[in-house]
Amino acid sequence: MNGARALIETLADAGVEVCFTNPGTSEMHFVAALDEVEPMRGILCLFEGGATGAADGYARMADRPAATLLHLGPGLGNGFANLHNARRAATPVVNIVGDHATYHKRYDAPLESDIDSVASACSTFVRRSTTTADVARDAADTVAAAMGSPRQVATLILPADVCWSDAPGPVEPTPPVPPGAVADSLVAEVCSALSTPGAVLLVGGRTMREAGLVAAARVVAATGARLFSETFPARHERGAGLPSVERLAYLAEFAQMQLDGATHLVAVDTPAPVSFFAYPDKASVLTPEGCEVTTVDTTVDPVALLEAVATALDAPGDVAVASPARPDRPTGELTSESVAQAIAAQLPDRAIVVDEANTSGLFLPGATAGGPRHDWLCLTGGAIGIGMPLATGAAVACPDRKVLSLEADGSAMYTMQCLWTQARERRDVVTVVFANHSYAVLNMELNRVGAETIGPKARRMLDLTGPDLDFVALARGMGVKASRALTAEDFNEQLEAALAERGPVLIEAVIPPLGL
Amino acid sequence: MNGARALIETLADAGVEVCFTNPGTSEMHFVAALDEVEPMRGILCLFEGGATGAADGYARMADRPAATLLHLGPGLGNGFANLHNARRAATPVVNIVGDHATYHKRYDAPLESDIDSVASACSTFVRRSTTTADVARDAADTVAAAMGSPRQVATLILPADVCWSDAPGPVEPTPPVPPGAVADSLVAEVCSALSTPGAVLLVGGRTMREAGLVAAARVVAATGARLFSETFPARHERGAGLPSVERLAYLAEFAQMQLDGATHLVAVDTPAPVSFFAYPDKASVLTPEGCEVTTVDTTVDPVALLEAVATALDAPGDVAVASPARPDRPTGELTSESVAQAIAAQLPDRAIVVDEANTSGLFLPGATAGGPRHDWLCLTGGAIGIGMPLATGAAVACPDRKVLSLEADGSAMYTMQCLWTQARERRDVVTVVFANHSYAVLNMELNRVGAETIGPKARRMLDLTGPDLDFVALARGMGVKASRALTAEDFNEQLEAALAERGPVLIEAVIPPLGL
Numbered sequence A, B: 001m002n003g004a005r006a007l008i009e010t011l012a013d014a015g016v017e018v019c020f021t022n023p024g025t026s027e028m029h030f031v032a033a034l035d036e037v038e039p040m041r042g043i044l045c046l047f048e049g050g051a052t053g054a055a056d057g058y059a060r061m062a063d064r065p066a067a068t069l070l071h072l073g074p075g076l077g078n079g080f081a082n083l084h085n086a087r088r089a090a091t092p093v094v095n096i097v098g099d100h101a102t103y104h105k106r107y108d109a110p111l112e113s114d115i116d117s118v119a120s121a122c123s124t125f126v127r128r129s130t131t132t133a134d135v136a137r138d139a140a141d142t143v144a145a146a147m148g149s150p151r152q153v154a155t156l157i158l159p160a161d162v163c164w165s166d167a168p169g170p171v172e173p174t175p176p177v178p179p180g181a182v183a184d185s186l187v188a189e190v191c192s193a194l195s196t197p198g199a200v201l202l203v204g205g206r207t208m209r210e211a212g213l214v215a216a217a218r219v220v221a222a223t224g225a226r227l228f229s230e231t232f233p234a235r236h237e238r239g240a241g242l243p244s245v246e247r248l249a250y251l252a253e254f255a256q257m258q259l260d261g262a263t264h265l266v267a268v269d270t271p272a273p274v275s276f277f278a279y280p281d282k283a284s285v286l287t288p289e290g291c292e293v294t295t296v297d298t299t300v301d302p303v304a305l306l307e308a309v310a311t312a313l314d315a316p317g318d319v320a321v322a323s324p325a326r327p328d329r330p331t332g333e334l335t336s337e338s339v340a341q342a343i344a345a346q347l348p349d350r351a352i353v354v355d356e357a358n359t360s361g362l363f364l365p366g367a368t369a370g371g372p373r374h375d376w377l378c379l380t381g382g383a384i385g386i387g388m389p390l391a392t393g394a395a396v397a398c399p400d401r402k403v404l405s406l407e408a409d410g411s412a413m414y415t416m417q418c419l420w421t422q423a424r425e426r427r428d429v430v431t432v433v434f435a436n437h438s439y440a441v442l443n444m445e446l447n448r449v450g451a452e453t454i455g456p457k458a459r460r461m462l463d464l465t466g467p468d469l470d471f472v473a474l475a476r477g478m479g480v481k482a483s484r485a486l487t488a489e490d491f492n493e494q495l496e497a498a499l500a501e502r503g504p505v506l507i508e509a510v511i512p513p514l515g516l
Helices: A003-013 A025-036 A048-062 A072-089 A102-107 A115-120 A135-146 A160-164 A184-194 A210-223 A252-258 A302-312 A336-346 A364-368 A387-397 A418-424 A440-448 A456-460 A471-477 A488-500 B003-013 B025-036 B048-062 B072-089 B102-107 B115-120 B135-146 B160-164 B184-195 B210-223 B252-258 B302-312 B336-346 B364-368 B387-397 B418-424 B440-448 B456-460 B471-477 B488-500
Strands: A018-021 A041-044 A067-071 A093-099 A125-128 A153-159 A199-203 A226-229 A236-238 A264-268 A292-295 A352-356 A374-378 A403-408 A429-435 A481-485 A505-510 B018-021 B041-044 B067-071 B093-099 B125-128 B153-159 B199-203 B226-229 B236-238 B264-268 B292-295 B352-356 B374-378 B403-408 B429-435 B481-485 B505-510
Touching: A003 A025, A003 A135, A003 A160, A018 A025, A018 A048, A025 A067, A025 A093, A025 A153, A025 A160, A025 B440, A025 B456, A041 A418, A041 B456, A048 A067, A048 A072, A048 A093, A048 A374, A048 A387, A048 A418, A067 A072, A072 A093, A072 A115, A072 A153, A072 B072, A093 A115, A093 A135, A093 A160, A102 A160, A115 A125, A115 A153, A115 B115, A125 A135, A135 A153, A153 A160, A184 A199, A184 A210, A184 A264, A184 A292, A184 A302, A199 A210, A210 A226, A210 A302, A264 A302, A336 A364, A336 A429, A336 A488, A352 A364, A352 A387, A364 A374, A387 A403, A387 A418, A387 A429, A429 A471, A429 A488, A440 B025, A456 B025, A456 B041, A471 A481, A471 A505, A471 B471, A481 A488, A488 A505, B003 B025, B003 B135, B003 B160, B018 B025, B018 B048, B025 B067, B025 B093, B025 B153, B025 B160, B041 B418, B048 B067, B048 B072, B048 B093, B048 B374, B048 B387, B048 B418, B067 B072, B072 B093, B072 B115, B072 B153, B093 B115, B093 B135, B093 B160, B102 B160, B115 B125, B115 B153, B125 B135, B135 B153, B153 B160, B184 B199, B184 B210, B184 B264, B184 B292, B184 B302, B199 B210, B210 B226, B210 B302, B264 B302, B336 B364, B336 B429, B336 B488, B352 B364, B352 B387, B364 B374, B387 B403, B387 B418, B387 B429, B429 B471, B429 B488, B471 B481, B471 B505, B481 B488, B488 B505
Parallel strands: A018 A041, A018 A067, A067 A093, A093 A153, A125 A153, A199 A226, A199 A264, A264 A292, A352 A374, A352 A403, A403 A429, A429 A505, A481 A505, B018 B041, B018 B067, B067 B093, B093 B153, B125 B153, B199 B226, B199 B264, B264 B292, B352 B374, B352 B403, B403 B429, B429 B505, B481 B505
Antiparallel strands: A236 A374, B236 B374
8 A cells, every 4th residue: 555545544543534625736645545545534625724724623523633634835824824723722633734755845846835834833743754664653643642632733744755655554543642640739739829819710721611610610619719711712611501601801901800809810721811912001911910820731631630629629519500591582683782692592402603703792602601502612813714614624523513603704704615615515504694894803903002093094904895795695606505684583584594404504694893 | 103104104115005915903003004104005805815916916017016914923824825926936025924012922822823934934035023113124124125136025024012112214215136247157158058959948037028038039049949938937928029938838748848859958037947746757857867957046137148148149139929810709619728719819908817727728828829918927836826816916006907817716716805805996807717617637637646546535625516616606795797608609708898897807617627
């Protein structure tokens, strides 16, 4: 067998069974070998940013990595933004980047570029496979790196001749590095810190699922510490029956208000809270002056840590959970608030909500807090264009669950090609585009950064009018059913029909910009 | 004034008057300052790959750079592929990448990434501005680097606080490094090489415009050397009245046939010819064994070199030029060949043709060779997704000329957001999408790379069906008039109407894949 087949068999044996790809000539042996390895599924994306974001969404839901297959440096560049988001989400991704044959690189052919440098900027593990003898082991090591502690984006650079030459065959999976043990001294330190008056527990990452949230709720019940979560969790299990946690606000001023009075903050599986951006005369660090901050090494299992702390505190097992609550269907004007209400009124059980609604999504978390149990996936790294890819990957991972893909119009224009992949793969994704015809967050930020004069040229860089985007036409152009809602009643009805449908549907919700 | 204004005034004084952008929060002071500097024009792109490709197209036609304005590492990542193409085209681009405030970087906020490494992979000059005192000089130096010898993509990394702090004001332009003098010894070496029996002159880059082509034609007339051009020139002036030059074929086997018998090849403003990709058991180097190759330092003015060689050879001033010739309008079946014929039949005078038609474009150069004088812009770096951005930028640079944007359907799906920018800016771009519903080049390459078994999973990664893409709907969704042609008669009529229109129009030409 050739290197490509040995590689793909090794991936499949290690549990990697989906490859999101937009291949090129240097990847043709990999593509040809797909048919030789039954468990490996190839899913075509029409742009590499779709492939990398889909791999992120898949792994957030499947708890095992998908592979990507990208075409040399430019393909990696196209996938970079969503690999950046996956890196920030600590998602395991096996990021495979094809390259010229080893002996061809020195000729500096037109597609030659420094793949290694780009990979190192979005990926904490980078392996370049140099001979067919090693390619299977390189693949196994890349999967292990992705599934290590913490999980990560792991890149394998794959020269064409390493794929096409004869290989000895696949290898057994490399065991990933397990999480570090929870040291008694760490448990004691966290217990002590959280027992301080004014203490705050900040949770994120892997603690945002049921076991972590229950442990966190027990810990704060026992200590009296206040509980917050990071602003943009990768995957948050929520809804009626689960402990609630208030997210730190995106706006630094609001986050500072939330953290007002904090004396000691313990951050578990999330960094110490800092402002998303710097602003003139505003603080970068969000904790109050004098507040001590304890962060936990990301190699430690954060859920095990919280459970050990709860045990050490002898915390009661029962915790307060969100009560079931659903708003009524809204009537009248369609706004970001009534869309949120309408979504909450019909949220399906076990829905996967992908949230790239940005400013238009302000009311969504509140409206859905008491809904049926669901997963909420956020834009983790601030690079817009993640939503449609993430929804596509989540829908591939969970074919029996409804995916709600909530999109701001500005962000929707980034990686919209994924709608076609949703149609081709017949995935159950309902996309709602919040069409306010504006980069609303930037209009808000333009005021916040202290820019004094705001003229028409500047405003024109932040609005999406002239011409208006027609998302119904765009979706239909990629084979996705679509409709436009102008009132709350329209939206209720279209959402009900969309949720009853098998396969992707898009609703353009025409709303006014928030007066931010 | 603040740093942003000092920077933009400096750019405008140095002749940079257009900025293609998709900004974010860290760029808001730059955006706010646009209104304060009258000559600077901001053009919004809905995706950064559009901005970088448009800057390339603008500069290829304007002979001076546009600026980009990108949002941190992910924005640069999104723009990477077209910066790669611009680098390969030796296009001057002033690539501005916003960054976090200098003091904010150490907090590793969600959008933090290693911008410098990514920039160095697509840009030969990278400057990080570190204080407002220097930002204007940094900008002037970046423009000078872009306009140096050779021209290049020059990146300026611009922290937010460097923009918002008080600046001393703009500075005078930095003089770019002029081209190196043409040494007599080099002229003598080239004369001698080209006088060898079996000599070949290979031209590219800046020699592909009238002066260079005339000089090259004189040289080969005097020496008997054969003349070819690089495969994918950045800007080729052609049509009736100009010397013709045969391009080296993309397929290595064909290029080797063209170069068969070559004893000494002189490459002027282009590298020695190598295969685009490596293939099992095929050569990387395209010149025959034993053929000597002379390349010329890119700091030398290549047109001056060819003119000096012509003078030294005492070459006659008259050269053979292409005679006027237009095919008739085709009838019957619509194919890549009849589309080429139809375009040639109606090619407007001084048209700018952007060619990303890939395999479907095979017949275009032949059909248009005797057409009215025009410019032909190619995909220089092999990273698809350049066509619509390039067309947008060229149309901004040359508002009085028609742009014909010829797109393969697979490539069209990469950076289609540019259609919206064409509509907003009311640019005269006629886009033709060659809709063969296939990555036809990859179906061909899959056979060429020697992959033995080609199964249905592999084939599915290379075809664009299920669902079919509807480019008429996609264009209308972005405010661009569009129609679909199923026959040659349809296409003739729709093209005539499109060329008579002001503003962008798209024609989807439904054609069968080439039997390659």
